[in-house]
Amino acid sequence: MAISLTEKAANEIKSIIREQNLPAESTRLRVGLKGGGCSGFTYMLDLVEEPAGENDEEMDSHGVRIVVDMKSHIYLDGVEIDFKDEVMGRGFVFKNPNATSTCGCGSSFQA
DSSP: OOOEEOHHHHHHHHHHHHHTTOOTTTOEEEEEEEEETTTEEEEEEEEEOSOOOTTEEEEEETTEEEEEEHHHHHHHTTOEEEEEEETTEEEEEEEOTTOSEEOTTSSEEEO
């Protein structure tokens, strides 16, 4: 399994890359985790231009290159990232099959 983006999330990432005048061919979406949040782990998303490191796994989803470090990959394997644009707010939403519980805001989880 891998980390995947919905088409809507991939289009939003591509739009952000264009808006920030980042080079589309070398920009990657780095997905990771850090300790904290309501439930134990918080998701991190960042656009980076450096290539994947030796402790990273790289994958592609709808034309967006995704990089994740091996420690985070253990908890993120199988995650689908979507993008919601609704009246109550807009942002990326994570569907994580490894989460045993999530917080109400959807930005942190427990595994």
